[in-house]
Amino acid sequence: MDFKGSDTIPGPRAEDQLPHTAQSAAKIVIVGGFGVGKTTMVGSVSEITPLTTEETMTQAGIGVDDNFGSASKTATTVAMDFGRISITEQLVLYLFGTPGQQRFWFLWNGLFEGALGAVVLVDTRRLEVSFDVMGRLEERGVPFVVAVNAFPDAPRYAIEELRTALDLTPDIPIMECDARRRASSRDVLMTLMRFLHSLAMTGSRT
């Protein structure tokens, strides 16, 4: 990777700078399959235009079941889009849209381990992608809620039907959303925070 030199690096716009009082940041992960609307959701609630952080994956990590790898390459760049919400003058929340394939999760240190929680974004046309993601999150003890992105051309199901189809236990919140709409994406994040709050109250999950 060529470094372009300091004069050509555009930094954050003045209005995108954090105040000096910003003391700490927390993160939430939005995880789902390819094209499910992760970046759309990040962009709809973010105060900054979503940015992209990249990591390079060597051949050993490339699988056969995705659109990212190519047999002729020895290394693949995996990108992750993210956005930001300033909560207070001291506290900042970051949202990361992450590919559903677990082997990508290790590219970014502590991406899930340190996250407050996760949103599993689901496309009803490809429910099967979600099973693996949810299983992995459970294994790692990452609390999550499920948001069904309502694509106009996707089949609609009652939420309880989807809960059954996804084999979700009754305690895990599931809702429909429109990832393009700020209010809808915000409601998903609120549901996640309420869920985390209820877990903190009961201490039922560690």
Added chain:
Amino acid sequence: MYVVAGPDGERAELDLVTLIVARVADPPPSASPEQAALLRLCAAPLSVAELSAYLHLPFSAMGVLLTELLTAELVQARAPIVRQSRTDRSLLEAVMNGLQRL
């Protein structure tokens, strides 16, 4: 990937949302182009993820760069809030209040 975090020299893992702030107004003459660019970017606090994005450097390369700058005391790292067995309820309430204002 580890970096020196606090002023008392404890080691902490570099996180995507560790906030980095420059401790100097101008990069020293000894700074490499990458170091100088990073120092200019984080005149105000900026997360490692944002630095990675603006510098077009992979996350793993940020660890090397930041370790050098932290060792030279040219930047300060502000540790992230990470999930714990009992997440602080007041933190969650603050986040909910912040989201309500969106």
